[in-house]
Amino acid sequence: MTSTAAPAMAYAEGESAAGRVRSGRPQRNGLVHVFLIVMAALWLFPLAWAVYQSFRTYGDTAANPVGLPQELTVQNYIDAWNQAELPHFYLNTLLVTIPAVIVVLFVASMVAFALTKFNFRFNLWLLMLFTAGNLLPPQVIIVPLFRIYLTIRGIPEPLSDNGLLYDQYIGIILIHIVFQMGFCIFVLGNYMRTLSRELVEAAQVDGAGIWTVYSRVILPLCRPALAALATLEFTFIYNDFFWALLLMSHGDRRPITSALNNLTGLFFSNTNLLAAGSILVAIPTIVVFIALQKQFVRGLALGSTKG
């Protein structure tokens, strides 16, 4: 599921293990490497196979599924790109993902600020309420949610062309924001708790209002956490399959991951085309992962510090 509920994730940087003992005896490392290479090969294989298939022709695969290829081609990518109208679906994804990530970080940072920097009576309970909301399986709430989306009317025109939340980008964006909020509040709360409370008090003594304290003092300090969460939330929301599948009826409005479901019909009998399509859909998250690995690393570690 996209909204993975890992409150405490961390990505250990191997190189940063400064001062760590070599716990394995040197002579054993050979065996360890053999094991790791075998495992890594096993782990890469399904993906590598999909890449390989995506460059083969249909006839070639049918004649000789596992052998060496007669020819390699990028035609599958061209066909998948055009026939499945992938650019259109990438755009749908952007329309959902960008606003959802921005708003969820904004909202979650405000809640985390209010709940961790001030001592209200119900802080812990509210924090738990938000966090638990993110831990529920989405299927528990989907039936009434589906009805709510069909019932509420009067969503104004630029946001909704049928007045409903159903079948609209705004509806998908909204449920992503609300559902992901719990995780972001949890992580940002943990992070903000490490910031000294004196920062807030000092600013208040200087006459700053709460909004100024939040936007000028706390938010800038949270930049590392926000960058890391943005990376994570991008992949969570990009990878969502469930919400858009059930809360949108027009297949051509769906973001790309949910639209994969239509692709199966389109490419039903051509596995090479399906492979190329899958790779194309996977590429953005893989690129983000490789390019921003440091963000994953730093960000995922945040949740693992004691909450």
Add this chain to the structure above:
Amino acid sequence: MTDVAPALPDQSGRTGATVIGRARRRYSVLTAGDKVVLGLMIGIPLFFDLALIWGPTIASIVLSFTNWNGVEPLDKIKVVGTSNYEYLITGYPFFWPALWHNILWLLVLMFVATPIGMLLAVLLDREIAGTRIYQSIFYLPVVLSLAIIGFIWELQYAPEQGFINNVLGRTANDNLIDWLGNPSLNIWAVLVAATWRHAGYVMVLYLAGLKSVDPTLKEAAAIDGATAWQTFRRVTFPVMQPINVVVVVVTTIESLRAFDIAYVINRGKNGLELLSTLITNNSISESNRIGFGSSIAVVLLVVSLVPIVIFLSRMMREQET
């Protein structure tokens, strides 16, 4: 207008003075405007959280005692008592298979994927050449969506062109293995794919936990002549206790949420029934048995409360210490 609001006792525990926290009562200056801003900061998100998550959760419970079909007006809903549940348990042929598949999912992730992830973490948590590359490789499946993972594994399992059958030589009509079509095989095939993804996830969680293990502990154990296994069993594993809780919670929740892979393969039917697919198939996609679908949602909710309560009670304990 300024009024002085006494802050509540500091419960953050940063200083360790908790039980007698009241002694450290602090005073902060919150103007009326500040209070409004804080109220809105919490209130608006709280409203949406209640309206779109907790409201529907309660609505699921209420609807499960009705036979609403989604068409008739809400005031004509008939309350049918527990008959949805009775039918679910005694009459509906897919309930027990679905529940069993969810349990199986949990068992496989817990006792296959999790140990693999833990082993990888222990092996990679040291100065081993290329540890960063290994970590990236094992983590890579985790950044893919489960729907894509379904497609990628279909290329392995396809009866005639799939890799596995070709390697096994089982592609002829009389000996073909239909990995995804055979209702007694397909759940296992899908669980292999789920394990492929989950192990990397668990590895990452444990790598975080292992970072916090004091290296001198392991050093001391090694000097005392402990084997690698003894060091792990007696030193590393106990220290990872907090992460174990997180891993158990995450693994349980992932198992209960399982949906995407099964759905892209065959819409969660014919051997791939899961509680999640039964809910959507009964009340949204194909039929309008909303009351009945809700009763399945309630079963899923009740099961989900176990990991959620475990997690929340851990959260509470940590706030108190």
